[in-house]
Amino acid sequence: xxxxxxxxxFGNWLSAxxxxxxxxxxxxxxxxxxxxxxxxxxxxxxSATGASSFECDADDPNPCARKSNNNQxxxxxxxLEDEEERLTSKEEKTSCQPMDITWIFDxxxxxxxxxxxxxxxxxxxxxxxxxLCLSFGTNFIFKQRSDMWKTLCPKHWVLPRRPRxxxxxxxxxxxxxxxxxxxxxxxxxxxxxxxxxxxxxxxxKLMKLVRKGEKDFEFSVNYTSGVVLERNSLTNIAVIAKxxxxxxxLIEKKGADIESCDRGNFTPLMNAAWNGDKxxxxxxxxxxxxxxxxxxxHFSQGLAPATFKGLCAEGWARKRGHDEVADLIRFxx
Numbered sequence: 001x002x003x004x005x006x007x008x009x010f011g012n013w014l015s016a017x018x019x020x021x022x023x024x025x026x027x028x029x030x031x032x033x034x035x036x037x038x039x040x041x042x043x044x045x046x047s048a049t050g051a052s053s054f055e056c057d058a059d060d061p062n063p064c065a066r067k068s069n070n071n072q073x074x075x076x077x078x079x080l081e082d083e084e085e086r087l088t089s090k091e092e093k094t095s096c097q098p099m100d101i102t103w104i105f106d107x108x109x110x111x112x113x114x115x116x117x118x119x120x121x122x123x124x125x126x127x128x129x130x131x132l133c134l135s136f137g138t139n140f141i142f143k144q145r146s147d148m149w150k151t152l153c154p155k156h157w158v159l160p161r162r163p164r165x166x167x168x169x170x171x172x173x174x175x176x177x178x179x180x181x182x183x184x185x186x187x188x189x190x191x192x193x194x195x196x197x198x199x200x201x202x203x204x205k206l207m208k209l210v211r212k213g214e215k216d217f218e219f220s221v222n223y224t225s226g227v228v229l230e231r232n233s234l235t236n237i238a239v240i241a242k243x244x245x246x247x248x249x250l251i252e253k254k255g256a257d258i259e260s261c262d263r264g265n266f267t268p269l270m271n272a273a274w275n276g277d278k279x280x281x282x283x284x285x286x287x288x289x290x291x292x293x294x295x296x297x298h299f300s301q302g303l304a305p306a307t308f309k310g311l312c313a314e315g316w317a318r319k320r321g322h323d324e325v326a327d328l329i330r331f332x333x
Contacts, residue, residue, distance in 0.1 A: 010331060013331065013332075022072070022076065023076050023079065023080075026073065026076040026077070026080065027076075027080055030077070030080060102134070102135070102137060102138050102141065104116075105138065105141050105142060105145070106141050107141070107144055107145060113145060113147045113148040113151065114151070116145065116148050117148055117151050117152060120148075120152060125175045125179075126175065126176075126179055128152070128171070128172065128175065129172040129175070129176070132168075132172075142168065143166060143168045145168075146166065146167045146168070147167075149166075149167035149168045149170075149171045150167045150171075152171055153167075153171055153174075157174065182217050182218075183225075185213070185216075185217050185219075186213070186217070186219055186220075186223050186225065187225045187227055187228050189209060189210075189213045189219055190223065190225055190228060190229060190234070191228055191229070192209060193206055193209055193210070193234055193237070194229055194237055196209065197234075197237050197238055197241050197243055197246060198241060200243075201243045201244065201245045201246060203245045203246055203249055206246055206249075207249070210234075210254070221233070221234050221235070221250055221254045221255075221256045222235075222256060222257045222260055224260065224262075230262050230263050230264075230299040231261075231262045231263045232262045232299060233256070233257070233260040233262075234246075234250055234256065235247065235250050235251065235256045235257065235258065235260055235268050236260060236261075236262055236266070236267075236268055236271055238250060239268040239271045239272050239275075239277075239280055240271050240275070240299075242275060242277055242280070244279060244280065244283075247268075247280060247283070248283070251287060258284060258287055258288075258289045259289060259290060259293070261293075261295070262299050263299065264295055264296045264297035264298060264299060264301075264304070265293070265294065265295045265296050265310070266295040266297075266298060266299065267289065267290070267293055267295065267313070268280075268284055268289070269281065269284050269285075269289045269290075269291060269293075269313045269329070270293070270295045270312075270313045270316055271298075272284060272313075273313040273314070273316050273317035273320070273322065273325055273326070273329060274298055274316055274317070274320055276317065276320065276322035276325050277325075278324070278325060278328060281313075281325060281328055281329060282328070285328075285329070285332055291312065291313055291314065291329050291330075292312055293312060293313070294309070294310035294311065294312055295310055295311065295312075295313075295316065296308060296310040298316075313329050314326045314329045314330050317329060
C-alpha cells in the first residue's frame with residue numbers, strides 16, 4: 001500500500017510537470033516571431049499534395065488526437081493571455097509618473113509639524129535621513145522644520161537646551177550612531193550564539209541569550225551580519241552544525257525565515273543538502289521551503305568563478321555524492 005501511494009504521488013507530480021512543460025513550450029511558440037510568408041508543416045504538406053486544409057483534416061488518420069491537441073492549445077492560450085493582460089496592466093500602473101507631494105512638507109503651504117511627525121513614524125528611523133537626498137528643495141524644506149525633528153527625538157535621549165548643531169543634523173547623527181551600536185551588539189550576540197551551537201544542541205543557553213538580546217536591543221533571529229560569520233543567520237548556523245532542536249525552536253517558536261541566505265546565496269535547504277542531512281531536509285520541505293533556489297558557493301569554500309551559474313539544492317547534493325538526498329529533494333518522497 002505504501003509503495004502504491006508513492007507511485008500515485010509520483011504520477012501526480014509527473015503529470016503536473018508535464019503540464020508545466022507544455023505550457024512553457026506553448027509560451028515559447030507564441031513568442032517566436034516567424035517572418036511573413038513562412039508556411040507551417042501542415043500547410044507545406046497540403047500545398048505539396050495540392051489539397052486544401054479541409055481535405056487534409058478530413059484525411060487525418062487520428063482526428064480525435066488532433067482535436068484534443070487543439071483544445072489543449074486553446075486552453076494554454078487562454079492562460080497565457082490572462083497572464084499577459086495582468087503584466088500589461090501592472091506595467092501601465094508602474095509607468096505612471098509619481099505625484100509631486102514635496103509641497104506637503106513646506107511649512108508655508110503644507111501640513112503642520114504634528115502631521116509630518118505622524119507621517120514619519122511609518123518610515124524606519126534609518127530612512128529619515130534619506131528624505132534629505134530627494135532634491136535640493138526638499139532638503140531645504142526639511143531642515144527648516146526644527147520643531148518636527150525635535151519631536152521625533154526618542155524620549156530616552158538627553159536633549160540640549162541650545163544645540164550647537166541644527167536639530168535635523170543632531171537627530172540623524174544620533175540615530176545612525178544608535179544603529180551602529182545596535183549592529184555591533186547584534187554581531188557580538190551572533191558570535192556567542194555560534195559558540196553555543198558549535199558546542200552542542202544546547203537549546204536552553206541559546207534561548208536565554210536570544211531573549212536577553214530581544215529585551216535589551218530588539219535582536220532579530222533573522223539578523224545577518226555583513227562582517228562576521230559569512231552573513232549566516234542563526235537558522236543557517238544551526239543547519240550547518242546539524243542542531244535539530246535549535247532549528248525547530250527557531251522556525252516554530254521564533255518564526256525564523258527558512259529562506260535566509262549567506263554570502264553565497266546558500267539557504268538552509270542547500271546547507272542541509274551539502275551535509276546530506278535527510279532529517280532536516282524532510283523537515284524543511286514540510287515547511288514549504290523553495291527547492292528551486294540557486295546557490296553559488298558554500299561558506300567554507302572560496303568565491304565561485306564569474307561564469308558559474310550556480311546549483312540548486314539537488315545539484316549540490318549530487319555534487320557532494322548524496323544521491324539519495326538529491327532524489328529526496330527532487331521527488332519529495
